[in-house]
Amino acid sequence: MKPFDYQRAHSLADASGRMGDAASIIAGGTNLLDLMKIQVMTPSRVIDISRLSGMDRIEPHGDGLRIGALVTNTTLATDARIRAGWPVLSRAILAGASAQIRNKATTGGNLLQRTRCPYFYDTAMACNKRAPGTGCSAQGGSGRMLALFGTSDDCLAAHPSDMAVGLAVLGAEVEIRASSGDTRTLPVTQLYTLPGNRPDIETGLEKGDIITAVILPAPRIGTRQTYRKVRDRASYAFALVSVAAVLKMDGDTIAEAALAFGGVAPRPWTDAAVNGLLTGKRPEPATFERAAAHLVPDTAPHPETAFKRPLLRRTLIATLREASGLAGQVDTARNAPSGAPQ
Known part of the structure; x- marks a missing residue:
């Protein structure tokens, strides 16, 4: 792991102000720390938002719910309201990772986890997602975990999140705070970009953007999930x-x-x-x-x-x-x- 500066944000505005090209946000850290250990990600500055107040709550939002970005996967999957009104989300989360990881992993972090393509994880291999312009070793390599849809000549990687699939089927939206302080929402499916010729650009987030919450619409009464x-x-x-x-x-x-x-x-x-x-x-x-x-x-x-x-x-x-x-x-x-x- 390369040396880095650890900084604790005191507010969302403070976190946005500290972000730059070489900075990474950390909350649970279940994916980021793994990638830092093998030097796939090498931020010079890590900004901790895990102690920001109010972002670890699940609250009513109209007829639906607002899920703070720091709500852990365990808390979300076991919440009685989620299990009653949006059970497919609970099932999707519980199908992923281990209990120990779900206890640490956060809602925002789960959405932004990186692909598990083996060539992305292996710094000895060419990977346009990790190092743009170097090529895609998955082409002609091992492909068991790769994608069927939305691929390009530059990248065949699949997104790994179970939770994101559950949110997508429910029509959930992601709440994003910009560095200006303005807030916007995007459907979960529109948060991500397809690889095209720039697989290193994985989301529509801009510099200083922070995911603050996920918005669940009203429960679909009478559905089977x-x-x-x-x-x-x-x-x-x-x-x-x-x-x-x-x-x-x-x-x-x-x-x-x-x-x-x-x-x-x-x-x-x-x-x-x-x-x-x-x-x-x-x-x-x-x-x-x-x-x-x-x-x-x-x-x-x-x-x-x-x-x-x-x-x-x-x-x-x-x-x-x-x-x-x-x-x-x-x-x-x-x-x-x-x-x-x-």
Whole structure:
């Protein structure tokens, strides 16, 4: 780890004023400190905002909630209001990391965590995200954890956050304080930028900007919410693919559908057309197959991510079966013996 100056901010204005090109904000530090140890990130100044008052609260905000940027993942996932009104968010958070990390990791920090692409973490390898213009070693290298959507010739990395996927499916917004003191909000999905030819620019945050909160809209009464994550081991592993679903049923018809996907793009991935293919339809295998066929790309940007195509299709269908209540029913068309009436 390279030497750095540690400074404790006394207010948001103070924190913004201390920020510069070589400075990093720290709260829980669960990702930043790891990257500093291996010199992937080498800030000359680290500004601690962890003790700023009022940013660790979950408060009513209209019909929804305002979640302070310093609220820990554990606090957020176990909050009774979240579990009752926005359970998909709780499930997504609990699917990530370990209990010890969730106790330290913050809401703002989780949103801004860096990719787990192995070439980003290996300073001996070329990485346009870590060192612009050096190339992308993932091209032609190992690709198991890389993205299916939103990639470019310069970067194939996927965003690792489970929480961000849960927030995306709920239509949450990020509250951002500018260095001027002005506040603006962005949908979670618009916080992130696709890599293009500048994969080192990961968000739309500007110099001096600080994420101060996440705004949850009103709970979707009467919806069924679930989060399904597929990973290499049962815990403390990042998603190969994940699906967050919020469905509202009207009798035997899907009245509303919202989906978000993780482990497959540089940001939480959404596709309004897939939601539209489900809305107004009966929750049956043919409906789910059509939605999955529309979502899953015909090819993968890296040969070693080709397995994610059928994996994403099957995970989406399984998630939709669960969220619609179809999971406990027998699919007679698929389970009838040969020659039997269907």
